[in-house]
Amino acid sequence: MKALVYLGPEKLAFGDADYPIHKNGDVIIKVNSVGICGSDMHAYLGHDERRPAPLILGHEVAGTVVGGDKDGQRVTINPLVTCGNCPACTSGRDNLCPDRQIISMPPREGGFAEFVAIPASNIVHVPDDFQLEKASLAEPIACGWHAARLAQRAVIKDLSEVRALVIGGGAIGVGVALSLSCFGVSDVTILEPNVGRRQYLLQTTQIPVIDPDDLDDKNQIDLVIDAVGYAQTREVASRAVNPGGVIMHIGLGAAEGGLDIRRMTLQEITFIGTYTYTAADFISTSQAMFQGKLGSLDWIETRPLSEGAKAFADIRQGAVPASKIVLKP
Ligand SMILES: [Zn+2]
Ligand SMILES: [Zn+2]
CATH class of the missing domain: 3.90.180.10 (Medium-chain alcohol dehydrogenases, catalytic domain)
Known part of the structure; x- marks a missing residue:
């Protein structure tokens, strides 16, 4: 072959x-x-x-x-x-x-x-x-579905009131954003530094996508998902999340650096690592895709x-x- x-x-x-x-x-x-x-x-x-x-x-x-x-x-x-x-x-x-x-x-x-x-x-x-x-x-989106499911257990507010920020507009980031929307989070924004990809996502999805430089409201996000995983993106996550908020970490970019552990301690910020998906998540994701619940x-x-x-x-x-x-x- x-x-x-x-x-x-x-x-x-x-x-x-x-x-x-x-x-x-x-x-x-x-x-x-x-x-x-x-x-x-x-x-x-x-x-x-x-x-x-x-x-x-x-x-x-x-x-x-x-x-x-x-x-x-x-x-x-x-x-x-x-x-x-x-x-x-x-x-x-x-x-x-x-x-x-x-x-x-x-x-x-x-x-x-x-x-x-x-x-x-x-x-x-x-x-x-x-x-x-x-x-x-189904595979990359299932990673996002799994993260959204774990996040659901950790956030304190009702999902419809949650402000979510996804760092990275690759397939994992888009999959998380679509999954969160499917779970009932209405306020989801993607942060993407590449201008070509930002324009592409604005044309092909319904999700708001912004340049990291335009993220002005620090400490006001209930749920931050780092779908990249470098020191620089973890730094953004540490800063953006509000007191009592949640950081989900999917990206496997680099092993160390970026988290503000002191702020996370003083402000009771939850950090959750997430890896792939369970077999049940994979099936749920596939069904949601087939039913059009994850967009076009x-x-x-x-x-x-x-x-x-x-x-x-x-x-x-x-x-x-x-x-x-x-x-x-
Ligand atoms: Zn993959
Ligand atoms: Zn086993």
Whole structure:
């Protein structure tokens, strides 16, 4: 089969690769659409020791089942594979399973390919009238859905009265904003420094998007979501959140710096780390998408998988206004 293979820092090659190994309980998916994630970029730059070359990256996949009793079914896939038996899995926090695997990390190859293997229990059926390009957004949006669900438990006010600020207008940030709206938060603003992306989001979503320089009302936000995760963005979050407020942290940019722990202590600010989504979150997100509750999902750009290397380079240069590039094998 053809695949886009990661060969080392900033090196991707489109060429022949082995057909995926079919483990017990797996199904093979013929990939229709696969999104480029921030974590793929991280690996591409050589910053992720968990993803050593050579490797097929990509975990945001929609496609059709090949063979078996579901042959031809259109699906989106939950790429997180968990054990199902440990305390985390049995208490509904399966995203924290110590044995979790994700496709695109050994031993599982990823979805920048014609075919990918995934346990049958990880596939979610996509209705006939819903585009597979958009169905591949279930994974990044589920991260936002999960964060919105955890935030809901931590904020003191009724969600309809909450002022929320999302830092970062990539797919994770947009997914959080759409999820919060779906949960009943009416006042959601995205902070995005890239002017091209700001304009793009104003045209393709209904969400207010502003330049970080225009954020004048400090200490007045009930809920700040950092969907970037660098010292600089955590600093913004620490400043923007109001006394008694909540900071949700999704971004995996850099490990340290930026939080004003003294202010957080004196003002009783809650900090919540959030990682991926549970299997239940993934299904809820997919259903909300299919029912149109997360908007028209027009903030994606599609390109051929064969031109994937250029797409990575363009994202690296900040030259992509769309919040998500979806590659098509
Ligand atoms: Zn992702
Ligand atoms: Zn487990």
